Amino acid sequence: MIEANGGKIGRRKLLMxxxxxxxxxxxxxxxxxLLYDPTGPEAxxxxxxxxxLPDFSIPREAGQTISIxxxxxxxxxxxxxxxxxxxxxxxxxxxxxxxxxxxxAFASPPILGATANPQLVAEVVRLCYSGGKAKKVIVTDNxxxxxxxxxxxxxxxxxxxxxGAEVVLPKPHLFRRTTLAEGRLIxxxxxxxxxxxxxxxxxxxxxxxxxHRAGASMSMKNWYGLLGGRRNIFHQDINTxxxxxxxxxxxxxxxxxxxxxxxxxxxTGGSVSDLRRANTLIAxxxxxxxxxxxxxxxxxxVSDLPYLAQAEKAGAGATDYESLKPAxxxxx
Amino acid sequence: xxxxxxxxxxxVFFFSLFVWxxxxxxxxxxxxxxxxxxxDWFFQLDPLVAVGxxxxxxxxxxxxxxALLTVALTIIFGRFFCGWVCPFGSLHHFVGFLGRRGxxxxxxxxxxxxxKAQRVKYYVLVAFLALAAFPSAAATLQVGIxxxxxxxxxxxxxxxxxxxxxxxxxxxxxxxxYEGGWLIFAIFLAVVLLNLAIPRFYCRFICPLGALFGxxxxxxxxxxxxxxxxxxxxxxxxxxxxxxxxxxxxxRISECVLCFNCLDSCKHDVxxxxxxxxxxxxxxxxxxxxxxxxxxxxxxxFGVGAIRLSNKLGSNWYYKVVRPPGSLPEEEFLKRCVKxxxxxxxxxxxxxxxxxxxxxxxxxxxxxxxxxIGSSGCQLNxxxxxxxxxxxxxxxxxxxxxxxxxxxxxxxxxxxGTAFFDRSRCLPWAMDKPCIVCxxxxxxxxKAIFTREEFSTVRDxxxxxxxxxxxxxxxVENNLKPAKFAGxxxxxxxxxxxxxxxxxxxxxxxxxxxxxxxRNLAAKSGKIEVQVRLQRPYVDIExxxxxxxxxxxxxxxGKKAIRVSAEGETRSANRRLLLxx
Numbered sequence: 001m002i003e004a005n006g007g008k009i010g011r012r013k014l015l016m017x018x019x020x021x022x023x024x025x026x027x028x029x030x031x032x033x034l035l036y037d038p039t040g041p042e043a044x045x046x047x048x049x050x051x052x053l054p055d056f057s058i059p060r061e062a063g064q065t066i067s068i069x070x071x072x073x074x075x076x077x078x079x080x081x082x083x084x085x086x087x088x089x090x091x092x093x094x095x096x097x098x099x100x101x102x103x104x105a106f107a108s109p110p111i112l113g114a115t116a117n118p119q120l121v122a123e124v125v126r127l128c129y130s131g132g133k134a135k136k137v138i139v140t141d142n143x144x145x146x147x148x149x150x151x152x153x154x155x156x157x158x159x160x161x162x163x164g165a166e167v168v169l170p171k172p173h174l175f176r177r178t179t180l181a182e183g184r185l186i187x188x189x190x191x192x193x194x195x196x197x198x199x200x201x202x203x204x205x206x207x208x209x210x211x212h213r214a215g216a217s218m219s220m221k222n223w224y225g226l227l228g229g230r231r232n233i234f235h236q237d238i239n240t241x242x243x244x245x246x247x248x249x250x251x252x253x254x255x256x257x258x259x260x261x262x263x264x265x266x267x268t269g270g271s272v273s274d275l276r277r278a279n280t281l282i283a284x285x286x287x288x289x290x291x292x293x294x295x296x297x298x299x300x301x302v303s304d305l306p307y308l309a310q311a312e313k314a315g316a317g318a319t320d321y322e323s324l325k326p327a328x329x330x331x332x
Numbered sequence: 333x334x335x336x337x338x339x340x341x342x343x344v345f346f347f348s349l350f351v352w353x354x355x356x357x358x359x360x361x362x363x364x365x366x367x368x369x370x371x372d373w374f375f376q377l378d379p380l381v382a383v384g385x386x387x388x389x390x391x392x393x394x395x396x397x398x399a400l401l402t403v404a405l406t407i408i409f410g411r412f413f414c415g416w417v418c419p420f421g422s423l424h425h426f427v428g429f430l431g432r433r434g435x436x437x438x439x440x441x442x443x444x445x446x447x448k449a450q451r452v453k454y455y456v457l458v459a460f461l462a463l464a465a466f467p468s469a470a471a472t473l474q475v476g477i478x479x480x481x482x483x484x485x486x487x488x489x490x491x492x493x494x495x496x497x498x499x500x501x502x503x504x505x506x507x508x509x510y511e512g513g514w515l516i517f518a519i520f521l522a523v524v525l526l527n528l529a530i531p532r533f534y535c536r537f538i539c540p541l542g543a544l545f546g547x548x549x550x551x552x553x554x555x556x557x558x559x560x561x562x563x564x565x566x567x568x569x570x571x572x573x574x575x576x577x578x579x580x581x582x583x584r585i586s587e588c589v590l591c592f593n594c595l596d597s598c599k600h601d602v603x604x605x606x607x608x609x610x611x612x613x614x615x616x617x618x619x620x621x622x623x624x625x626x627x628x629x630x631x632x633x634f635g636v637g638a639i640r641l642s643n644k645l646g647s648n649w650y651y652k653v654v655r656p657p658g659s660l661p662e663e664e665f666l667k668r669c670v671k672x673x674x675x676x677x678x679x680x681x682x683x684x685x686x687x688x689x690x691x692x693x694x695x696x697x698x699x700x701x702x703x704x705i706g707s708s709g710c711q712l713n714x715x716x717x718x719x720x721x722x723x724x725x726x727x728x729x730x731x732x733x734x735x736x737x738x739x740x741x742x743x744x745x746x747x748x749g750t751a752f753f754d755r756s757r758c759l760p761w762a763m764d765k766p767c768i769v770c771x772x773x774x775x776x777x778x779k780a781i782f783t784r785e786e787f788s789t790v791r792d793x794x795x796x797x798x799x800x801x802x803x804x805x806x807x808v809e810n811n812l813k814p815a816k817f818a819g820x821x822x823x824x825x826x827x828x829x830x831x832x833x834x835x836x837x838x839x840x841x842x843x844x845x846x847x848x849x850x851r852n853l854a855a856k857s858g859k860i861e862v863q864v865r866l867q868r869p870y871v872d873i874e875x876x877x878x879x880x881x882x883x884x885x886x887x888x889x890g891k892k893a894i895r896v897s898a899e900g901e902t903r904s905a906n907r908r909l910l911l912x913x
Contacts, residue, residue, distance in 0.1 A: 107711045107713060107714070108713065108775070145881070146681040149681070149711055170506075171501045172501065172506075212771055213768050232887040233887040237821070238820075265778055268774065268775050270712070271777035273777075306819070
């Protein structure tokens with residue numbers, strides 16, 4: 001409240017007012033000084049600190065890099081395949097946080113085989129908890145179709161949560177920009193980072209599928225789901241991007257499901273007639289080896305999938321899976 | 333308990349129920365998701381939707397039978413829906429209450445007096461119903477523009493919910509976007525803020541549903557009125573009168589929204605809710621002038637012609653109006669759609685969008701597919717939109733009908749349109765770059781997009797061989813970008829026919845899996861041509877259903893290189909492309 005004073009102002013009041021005015025101008029000046037930008041913005045600035053995915057791999061052991069199990073029942077074959085590699089205890093330590101990345105790319109029912117089999121995903125979750133004594137298991141993907149619909153229709157969402165896993169959908173804040181140091185394509189690119197940031201182990205689960213552009217979509221192509229942004233532009237150089245993904249992602253274990261193989265019309269499928277029963281399940285710490293074997297299920301050769309050789313050259317794994325002495329078993 | 337307290341409880345209950353229905357219109361099986369919640373219930377209770385569709389289609393779609401309950405209760409009790417149930421009315425009620433708080437009695441009485449302009453809503457109603465009753469096949473249902481349930485559903489679902497959810501992405505994982513949502517928001521904001529000028533502005537002057545109730549409540553058995561003619565004329569009864577119906581004098585029954593504030597404020601027990609006629613006299617009929625009625629009737633009757641001057645239902649139909657699967661033929665569709673936005677709300681991929689004016693005036697806020705918005709095109713295994721359409725403008729189809737299987741095998745799948753390649757923008761067609769993302773994502777089996785393999789010589793792609801060393805050809809030129817041809821899509825050709833895949837290249841060499849024959853030929857001619865292997869995509873018009881997933885995924889992200897338009901949609905025989913199915 002300002003009192004009427006016949007238009008006069010006291011000395012004291014005037015000084016007070018001058019003081020306040022000075023302080024206000026000074027504050028503005030200080031703020032300007034602190035915020036001063038002498039150059040203006042750059043044309044385009046890259047992220048200063050790219051997010052780098054942790055290395056989830058575990059030490060190699062001879063004869064326990066890749067296992068190939070024949071059988072119809074995924075629950076049995078996955079147990080055997082992991083057992084042949086030394087059991088789940090080798091991969092998951094008590095108290096670990098395990099991230100599982102199944103292929104849930106499409107809003108398609110499990111019978112069509114376009115997505116990771118829900119029972120298989122659930123069984124791996126259970127193994128992580130029961131044998132591996134994991135603290136927490138996360139099941140996550142950044143699908144092509146609508147994420148919620150993909151997790152619902154594929155059955156993976158329900159199966160995973162019933163087995164006790166936390167299903168993480170690709171919300172925008174979970175993406176960070178990354179750069180693959182030795183890469184040509186993955187430069188300052190958004191990746192689905194959030195669920196993996198605090199994980200101790202990473203397990204990939206992918207079906208074996210025909211893919212018209214890449215030849216085949218298996219455990220390496222499964223990492224495409226980690227890419228964010230307008231990732232479709234990488235189809236111009238599909239082999240290089242898949243090879244770079246295998247360099248960027250160093251999983252603890254990959255599970256390649258060839259129980260039913262999508263022979264035609266991939267990677268979406270859409271009809272059971274696109275599938276063939278091959279009754280084969282592969283577990284491997286080397287996704288190049290797993291996919292090299294997987295290509296045979298699609299009647300392909302390693303040379304038909306150039307990304308395999310590229311990944312091998314980059315040191316991501318071995319295309320000559322036989323040299324790794326696969327552990328084999330058949331379950332009747 | 334006082335009757336106004338009961339009324340407030342009812343308003344809070346129905347408003348909360350309405351908000352709950354907005355939230356749960358999310359595809360999913362959790363308690364807060366769609367499961368079986370009757371999210372269309374307010375539309376079913378809404379007699380304007382029922383009357384409108386009856387006029388356009390001459391049938392009463394079965395869920396709209398609920399409106400009979402509302403009509404019966406209104407005939408018995410008066411406009412209870414406005415004062416006790418309508419969520420939009422409750423919102424106006426509350427904002428109007430906030431706006432006049434602390435004002436003096438005389439000011440409040442002035443705010444809540446009757447105004448001649450309150451007749452406007454009856455003209456709005458008459459014009460809408462005349463449009464709907466146009467006595468030929470050309471009728472159009474436009475009540476949804478101003479129907480209060482449609483307005484608030486559209487505003488909450490398409491604007492407020494996405495805004496409120498945006499910081500947390502709790503309901504919408506990938507965010508929610510609605511083309512032209514700003515207009516819906518602006519209208520909503522305007523009519524809500526108008527309550528500060530005059531309480532229940534929308535209800536008193538605009539609402540066509542209120543007008544309909546105002547017409548039918550003339551027979552109301554119970555009504556507000558004075559027990560005796562004389563009173564102290566303190567005007568307390570008009571202090572908070574929501575309808576602006578002047579209970580102190582000749583009460584206007586058709587304007588009364590049954591708020592019961594007059595009953596509550598009268599200190600002398602003069603006001604009552606009674607079967608008797610008010611002792612001070614009452615006006616039962618709406619205050620409509622003959623001239624005004626005739627004018628609004630005429631504007632409705634001729635309105636159809638005016639709306640359709642652009643010939644958007646004829647040869648000038650707009651090809652981007654791609655309707656959701658199960659939509660009726662366009663004329664029938666426009667007789668039923670109330671522009672409520674439920675289909676746009678429930679669509680899991682956010683591909684269904686409110687139309688603007690580009691498809692014609694009457695197309696405003698009707699559902700169209702925009703494949704550039706949202707998380708995907710129209711998903712193959714989804715029929716959610718038809719399940720929530722309150723008037724069956726989009727029929728509640730089954731998945732079998734959508735896909736054309738089982739008993740629908742003969743009819744074939746529902747096509748929403750057809751995808752067309754723009755070869756001037758497509759990477760493999762226009763720029764010799766491999767791509768076929770569209771083919772990869774086509775959800776059909778066999779796919780509607782197929783490819784033909786072609787080899788195209790790259791620009792400046794003729795080189796001269798210098799020397800062979802194992803698998804490596806050294807070339808005379810010395811300016812290649814290392815690894816440029818290493819991606820597995822590039823091939824070497826020598827004159828004649830031999831083609832070998834390039835595995836790597838340096839500035840002046842190409843590494844191929846060369847055999848003796850290739851080397852001999854190359855050494856002879858000296859010329860080596862580098863080609864790129866392209867899979868050039870085509871649309872199989874007989875298979876394409878126009879789902880738009882290809883368009884959504886196309887990496888040419890501005891104006892897409894494959895775009896769906898409505899030609900070939902199965903709902904309209906006159907837009908087909910194929911000679912036979």
